[in-house]
Amino acid sequence: xxxxxxxxxxxxxxxxxxxxxxxxxxxxxxxxxxxxxxxxxxxxxxxxxxxxxxxxxxxxxxxxxxxxxxxxxxxxxxxxxxxxxxxxxxxxxxxxxxxxxxxxxxxxxxxxxxx
Amino acid sequence: xxxxxxxxxxxxxxxxxxxxxxxxxxxxxxxxxxxxxxxxxxxxxxxxxxxxxxxxxxxxxxxxxxxxxxxxxxxxxxxxxxx
Amino acid sequence: xxxxxxxxxxxxxxxxxxxxxxxxxxxxxxxxxxxxxxxxxxxxxxxxxxxxxxxxxxxxxxxxxxxxxxxxxxxxxxxxxxxxxxxxxxxxxxxxxxxxxxxxxxxxxxxxxxxxxxxxxxxxxxxxxxxxxxxxxxxxxxxxxxxxxxxxxxxxxxxxxxxxxxxxxxxxxxxxxxxxxxxxxxxxxxxxxxxxxxxxxxxxxxxxxxxxxxxxxxxxxxxxxx
Numbered sequence: 001x002x003x004x005x006x007x008x009x010x011x012x013x014x015x016x017x018x019x020x021x022x023x024x025x026x027x028x029x030x031x032x033x034x035x036x037x038x039x040x041x042x043x044x045x046x047x048x049x050x051x052x053x054x055x056x057x058x059x060x061x062x063x064x065x066x067x068x069x070x071x072x073x074x075x076x077x078x079x080x081x082x083x084x085x086x087x088x089x090x091x092x093x094x095x096x097x098x099x100x101x102x103x104x105x106x107x108x109x110x111x112x113x114x115x
Numbered sequence: 116x117x118x119x120x121x122x123x124x125x126x127x128x129x130x131x132x133x134x135x136x137x138x139x140x141x142x143x144x145x146x147x148x149x150x151x152x153x154x155x156x157x158x159x160x161x162x163x164x165x166x167x168x169x170x171x172x173x174x175x176x177x178x179x180x181x182x183x184x185x186x187x188x189x190x191x192x193x194x195x196x197x198x
Numbered sequence: 199x200x201x202x203x204x205x206x207x208x209x210x211x212x213x214x215x216x217x218x219x220x221x222x223x224x225x226x227x228x229x230x231x232x233x234x235x236x237x238x239x240x241x242x243x244x245x246x247x248x249x250x251x252x253x254x255x256x257x258x259x260x261x262x263x264x265x266x267x268x269x270x271x272x273x274x275x276x277x278x279x280x281x282x283x284x285x286x287x288x289x290x291x292x293x294x295x296x297x298x299x300x301x302x303x304x305x306x307x308x309x310x311x312x313x314x315x316x317x318x319x320x321x322x323x324x325x326x327x328x329x330x331x332x333x334x335x336x337x338x339x340x341x342x343x344x345x346x347x348x349x350x351x352x353x354x355x356x357x358x359x360x361x362x363x364x365x366x367x368x369x370x371x372x373x374x375x376x377x378x379x380x381x382x383x384x385x386x387x388x389x390x391x392x393x394x395x396x397x398x399x400x401x402x403x404x405x406x407x408x409x410x411x412x413x414x415x416x417x418x419x420x421x422x423x424x
Contacts, residue, residue, distance in 0.1 A: 004117075008124060009228050012165065015128045017224060019135050021217045026139040029209060034144050034189045038151050041182060042135050045158055048170070050224065056165045057237070063166045064237035065244075065252035069261055072253065072326050073268040075173050076403065079182045080275035083410035086189050087279040090413060093192070094283065168322035169253045172314070176330035181407055184337050188286075188413075 005058045012053035019046030033089045037082055044078045127161050144190030148183060155179025248388025249319040257324065258392045262381045266370070269362045269399060276359055276406045285414035291343035300342045307335040315400050319389065325362075325396040329403025336408025347408045352416045355405060362402030366395050 023043030027036055048071045055064040134154040141147035159175040162168075240256055247255035257265050292300065311331035318324030340347035349355050369391055370381040378384060383391050409416070 006228065007121070008165075010225075011124055011128055012161070013224050013228065014221065015132060017217060017220050018132060020220070021213050022135055022139055024216075025209060025213055029205065030139075032144075032193055034186060034193045035139075035147065037186055037189065038138055038147055041151065041178070041186075042139060042154070045135075045155070045178065048174075049158070049161075052162050052165050052167050052170060054228065055167065055237075059166070062241060062252065064235065065240050065256045066236045066261070068167055068170055068253045069256040069264070071167075071170050072173055072257060072324075073264055075170070075177050076326055076329075077268060077271050079177050079185070079407070080272050080410060082182050083185055083407075083413070084275045084278045086185055087282045087413055089189065090192070090286070091282045093196075169251070169324065169327070172322055172327045173330060176327060176334060177407075180334055181330065181337065181411070184341075185411060 002058065005056065009053050009056055012056070013050050016046045016049030016053060019043070019049060021046075033085070037085055040085075041078060041082060044074065048074055123164075127157070127164065131157055131161065144193045145187070148186045148190045151186065152179050152183035155183065246385050246388075248383060248385070248392045251318060251320055251322065251324070253322075254318050254324050254392070258395060259383060259388065262366075262370075265399070266363070266366045266381070269366060269402060272403065272406050273359060273363055276409055279410055279413060280415045283414050285345075285412040285416060288345035289341055289343050292341075296342055300338055304335045304338055304348070307331050307338070311335070311400065311404070315396060318396065319392070325399040326403065328396075328400040330407065332400065332404025333407025333411070336404065337411045340408070340411055346416060347412055349405060349408055349412075349416070355409060355416060358401055358405040359409065360402070362395075362399035365398030369395060 020043050023039045023041075023046060026039035027043065030036065030039065051067040051071050055067040057063050131154065134150055134157060138147050138150035138154055141150060155178045156175060159171040159179065162174060163171040240260060241252060243260070244250065244252050244255050247259040249255045249258065308331075311328040314323035314331065315325060315328035316323075318328070336347040336349060350358065366381075373382060373384075374380045
């Protein structure tokens, strides 16, 4: 494997590792659900980035298709996990607003610009 | 080693890193989510450069588009709750 | 107070330790010895897989189990979302300008989805990208005020969401009864089988993503669009 390909792999793979670590940091130190979701998605993006970097074989050689297939399924699973987490969040908000009636504006009926 | 290509790689990586940091440290929900969408789109560009056009398509449509739309609605609820 | 100060020291410390280990693993993975890689094996077998795009042939032939499980995960996520409560209230119906834009964009998205599905055998594209475009069409419809995002009513939506997994499993089982083994395509039929599975998967992924955006069990048809 040539020098040039190795440098590209290390550069982008290192960036992917940094995304992952930044995501972990944000995930454990920030409280709100939307911040945790952005952190989780950036963690995932970091993992995908490392896999794509590993699959790279230079500009004139075909890349390794196996990590690409893994990443493709990973992207879809990540977005479905995000949607599930949001559904959980909405349910939790609803439970909270039912228990403490003085909290206003978190009622699910108000989601969407309801007329 | 092509210095132009290396410069382009470094530019892309630092921009991505900056966008990720900005998205993760933003306190305002809508701003954070929009930065995340920008991060996803740039990530798709980087994957196209790394010869993964299949993934670039999927990331632009799913990772940036659909996840962004999902999280924008969550961000709006969060913003409404903070008021 | 004391705990939070401990956190500000401890978290970066632990993270840099994890980062060092991960980077070491990555370094030794990239610079490690040149053994036989899966890439060479996969690329050599692409011509007989029924799809000339290497990613599609890995996704739907060599590692078809992965893709089947991934469709099952998508279905499970949708079931989870539906079991957590009703969908959020619909968005405000769009005004004239947005409505006419949507009536242009949505058919375009559907055509582009069909194109990506078909071209996926030879060029970048395939079931996931096509499904994503169909899902995006559903999200566009939901954002412009259609309460059910253009999806059919619940009984058909269930069929649509399960279609990808169902077609996949049925083809796998049929091949197994023919004595070929689960999801081992005969080379002559590989292209047709892959396209069939991909079509089912595309419809399923599109419907699931759009339904996931609605965020809950579909409302009864009486609240559907007027």
